[in-house]
Amino acid sequence: MGLSLSALAERKTLWPWLLLAPLTIYLALFFLVPLVEVALMSVTEPRPGLANYEKVLTGSLYRKVFLNTFGTALLVTLCCLLVGYPLAYLMSTVSKRAAMGILLLITMSFWTSFLVRTYAWMVLLGNNGPVVWLMQTLGIAEPPPLLFTRFSSTLAMVHILAPYMIMNIYTVMQKIDPSLIRSAESMGAYGKSLFRHIYLPLTAPGIANGSVLVFVICLGFYVTPVLLGSPREQMAAGLIGNQIEQFLAFGLGSAMSIVLLVVTLVILGIYHRRFGLDKLYG
Amino acid sequence: MSAYLRLAGVNKTFGSFTALGHIDLEVEKGEFVTFLGPSGSGKTTTLMVIAGFEQATKGEITVADQSLAHLAPQERNIGIVFQNYALFPHKTAAENVYFPLQMRKVGKKEGMRKAEEMLELVGLAGFAHRLPKELSGGQQQRVALARALVFEPDLLLLDEPLGALDKNLREQMQIEIKRIQKRLGVTTIFVTHDQTEAMSMSDRIVVFSNGAIEQAAAPLDIYHRPATRFVADFIGESNLLEATITDAASGKAQSPVLGEVTCGAEGLPPLTDGQAVTLLIRPEHLKLSREPKEGRQNAQMVIETIVNYGDNAVVIGHAGDQQIRVRVPGADVVILKEGDSCHFSWTADAVFVLDK
Numbered sequence: 001m002g003l004s005l006s007a008l009a010e011r012k013t014l015w016p017w018l019l020l021a022p023l024t025i026y027l028a029l030f031f032l033v034p035l036v037e038v039a040l041m042s043v044t045e046p047r048p049g050l051a052n053y054e055k056v057l058t059g060s061l062y063r064k065v066f067l068n069t070f071g072t073a074l075l076v077t078l079c080c081l082l083v084g085y086p087l088a089y090l091m092s093t094v095s096k097r098a099a100m101g102i103l104l105l106i107t108m109s110f111w112t113s114f115l116v117r118t119y120a121w122m123v124l125l126g127n128n129g130p131v132v133w134l135m136q137t138l139g140i141a142e143p144p145p146l147l148f149t150r151f152s153s154t155l156a157m158v159h160i161l162a163p164y165m166i167m168n169i170y171t172v173m174q175k176i177d178p179s180l181i182r183s184a185e186s187m188g189a190y191g192k193s194l195f196r197h198i199y200l201p202l203t204a205p206g207i208a209n210g211s212v213l214v215f216v217i218c219l220g221f222y223v224t225p226v227l228l229g230s231p232r233e234q235m236a237a238g239l240i241g242n243q244i245e246q247f248l249a250f251g252l253g254s255a256m257s258i259v260l261l262v263v264t265l266v267i268l269g270i271y272h273r274r275f276g277l278d279k280l281y282g
Numbered sequence: 283m284s285a286y287l288r289l290a291g292v293n294k295t296f297g298s299f300t301a302l303g304h305i306d307l308e309v310e311k312g313e314f315v316t317f318l319g320p321s322g323s324g325k326t327t328t329l330m331v332i333a334g335f336e337q338a339t340k341g342e343i344t345v346a347d348q349s350l351a352h353l354a355p356q357e358r359n360i361g362i363v364f365q366n367y368a369l370f371p372h373k374t375a376a377e378n379v380y381f382p383l384q385m386r387k388v389g390k391k392e393g394m395r396k397a398e399e400m401l402e403l404v405g406l407a408g409f410a411h412r413l414p415k416e417l418s419g420g421q422q423q424r425v426a427l428a429r430a431l432v433f434e435p436d437l438l439l440l441d442e443p444l445g446a447l448d449k450n451l452r453e454q455m456q457i458e459i460k461r462i463q464k465r466l467g468v469t470t471i472f473v474t475h476d477q478t479e480a481m482s483m484s485d486r487i488v489v490f491s492n493g494a495i496e497q498a499a500a501p502l503d504i505y506h507r508p509a510t511r512f513v514a515d516f517i518g519e520s521n522l523l524e525a526t527i528t529d530a531a532s533g534k535a536q537s538p539v540l541g542e543v544t545c546g547a548e549g550l551p552p553l554t555d556g557q558a559v560t561l562l563i564r565p566e567h568l569k570l571s572r573e574p575k576e577g578r579q580n581a582q583m584v585i586e587t588i589v590n591y592g593d594n595a596v597v598i599g600h601a602g603d604q605q606i607r608v609r610v611p612g613a614d615v616v617i618l619k620e621g622d623s624c625h626f627s628w629t630a631d632a633v634f635v636l637d638k
Contacts, residue, residue, distance in 0.1 A: 187382035
């Protein structure tokens with residue numbers, strides 16, 4: 001009796017690990033092992049040493065690309081916030097049904113692949129596309145180039161990433177107790193001060209969650225900036241791709257990847273200390 | 283013209299649903315008035331109309347003879363304590379209390395000083411810099427009260443503020459709220475569905491039912507002289523018995539259960555011969571005995587259940603089809619048994635008469 005009981009207890013403690021095993025093994029094999037390999041390559045290719053890191057951290061091209069990457073990520077995050085906040089607010093004020101309708105429209109773009117959405121922007125913004133045609137019809141003789149600029153890549157990335165922002169903010173707004181707003185009103189708070197002192201601070205966690213998510217995803221964005229962005233304003237992921245695909249500079253590409261990874265982890269670390277990473281997932 | 287808050291013919295409909303029929307009410311300055319009634323009776327709607335969060339469909343509300351009709355909630359200068367306290371979670375206790383002052387352009391230094399004074403008044407002297415989540419339910423309640431009072435509002439509205447607290451804390455807060463209200467002299471409306479709360483705190487109780495006021499009177503008047511059968515039933519425990527008036531002049535009535543009864547309670551409504559009425563006798567005015575008692579009116583019943591509360595007990599029995607409740611001192615219970623037949627008795631001044 002005692003034996004079977006302890007066996008049962010043992011099985012109980014083992015059970016969660018068994019359930020986790022497939023994913024853990026998968027991630028270890030296809031994510032951790034390659035990652036370690038990348039880290040190794042960064043200090044062994046073409047020669048052992050830290051020469052790759054020296055190049056990445058001191059070379060002006062690389063610095064420019066990294067600064068550009070962070071600048072773009074920041075800009076995209078800001079645009080997502082400016083677009084997403086009012087929309088999330090709208091969703092939190094309309095009926096549940098209407099909110100679901102808006103959410104459906106927003107998430108519908110998730111059903112189409114990145115690549116298709118990116119090509120769609122190429123068609124829309126191209127020299128023979130509808131936007132240029134509209135500008136010409138309106139009397140702008142020489143419309144500014146739209147495609148292959150910072151504008152087009154930012155626009156497309158905002159389009160792709162805004163849903164993350166909207167959903168994070170909406171989740172928080174939806175949970176705000178309406179009696180908090182009423183109570184602030186009864187104390188004399190009107191629109192502007194109500195927003196500044198009560199509503200904005202209450203939604204701050206959603207803003208932080210959405211911004212970190214968008215910013216971090218944007219740092220490593222590859223397809224969209226490569227296909228739509230200006231070649232003169234490359235982002236880190238694109239440059240890493242070039243190093244490996246065109247110059248076969250595995251060591252240098254790996255070093256850049258590790259730098260990007262470390263910076264991303266540092267940002268997440270700071271966020272975690274301030275807000276707690278667990279909040280990011282609801 | 284001495285009424286401070288006046289509701290005249292206030293009516294509120296939502297589509298085809300009438301939430302408030304026709305509310306007339308006058309409240310004196312400094313008075314503590316409780317809105318009492320079951321949920322959905324219109325008490326909270328009335329509160330929200332006064333606060334300005336709901337617009338009355340018809341009727342007028344005035345405070346100190348000024349109409350509130352065109353004032354937004356922000357302009358009404360009314361302090362409200364919500365059921366769930368509605369404290370701002372990102373602000374400390376003192377910042378919460380300072381907020382209404384901040385909205386009135388009171389400087390930070392002076393405002394925070396006032397806020398801390400108010401926190402002291404509600405018994406939270408050392409807690410000014412705690413966040414709401416670091417405070418207990420009772421302490422949050424006190425912060426909400428301080429926040430609703432700090433800007434010297436014309437009216438204080440409390441919407442079932444004690445509902446979330448446990449029994450001991452509730453009683454403590456009842457006394458506290460009453461003490462603070464008296465000290466500041468603020469005109470207060472307190473909404474509750476708890477009749478003991480209403481009884482112990484109020485200068486006057488307004489009983490709501492189905493969007494109308496059933497009765498507005500002092501607690502003991504409501505208890506001893508209820509205006510309607512609903513009030514008699516809702517407030518306290520009661521024995522309600524059908525009867526017909528046989529001799530209005532001497533207060534004689536004939537009841538199928540009790541036989542001939544003399545009605546002699548204070549403040550009886552005018553009676554007419556042959557009028558069908560309901561008699562009200564409170565359980566504590568009945569006495570139980572083996573034999574009929576001299577000098578009292580008697581009837582017989584069979585004991586069904588005895589509910590013991592320690593210091594007292596309620597004996598539930600039936601006389602014919604009629605259920606009878608008798609409250610007896612706790613010590614008397616030991617000689618009673620379920621299934622026993624016994625007499626219950628009362629005096630004429632315990633019998634109140636309600637319109638049928």
